[in-house]
Amino acid sequence: MVGRNQEVLGALPVAERDRAAASRLPPWRAEEYAASRTLLRALLREIGEDVAGGPVAARPSGRPYLPGRPDLGVSLSHSSGWVAAAVGRDRDVGVDVQTPVHASGRLLRLCCSPADAEALAVLPEARRRREFAWVFTVQEACVKAVGRGLSGRPWSVPVEVGQQAGIWGPVSWCAPRGGAPVPVACAWNARLPRAS
Incomplete structure (x- = not known):
């Protein structure tokens, strides 16, 4: 799934957990952080895997994962106002x-x-x-x-x-x-x- 940061943030609900984490980042990073995780959560809902605002964590390497859901692989990307998310069962x-x-x-x-x-x-x-x-x-x-x-x-x-x-x-x-x-x-x- 791919979208523009501002379109994603304007059209989809941002999880409170993601909003709080984004508020501690510089503005340019906060927007892409919130948009990428919001897009990921929308994709998860679309495939019937709603994580109900649970955490999207990062391994020491930076790779995102969903604690408690080792059966789901996730990936995020961002570039100049665009974000993408992927999920694999x-x-x-x-x-x-x-x-x-x-x-x-x-x-x-x-x-x-x-x-x-x-x-x-x-x-x-x-x-x-x-x-x-x-x-x-x-x-x-x-x-x-x-x-x-x-x-x-x-x-x-x-x-x-x-x-x-x-x-x-x-x-x-x-x-x-x-x-x-x-x-x-x-x-x-x-x-x-x-x-x-």
Whole structure:
């Protein structure tokens, strides 16, 4: 699920727990914090998993989780006024949303195959930004699905320009380019059994 911060906050009820936590953050961070958790709670209600304002906690790595609900994997993302949330039953998930920004030649070479970096480098700036944002959302969603974020070296996830679905090791992913207002991708990983 993806939405603009202010649209989410204007249309959906913000849990008191999230409002209180957001009030202790800088204004720019407070809005994305409240919007991402509000969107997550709306998604949970939509799939019949209302957590009734319960906590959305974060592991030391920053990965969100729902205490008492190890059967639900959750992921949150935010970028320049946009938020995204994902939920997986009995699996870990990763979601990423990216507003297009300048991608230097060095960044293209780091995150893309040589052929794709070359193809992106010759595109007009606006299109290059958008196409690179699609690639990077997939890379970031994949490493989030395995619980590693940037430490998982997202740039090592192979994604071709224009690719809309794929597999990276135990992770499956999709980037639904057709209807998304901004680049967004979701990845999911079969959850390994966890100790109680």
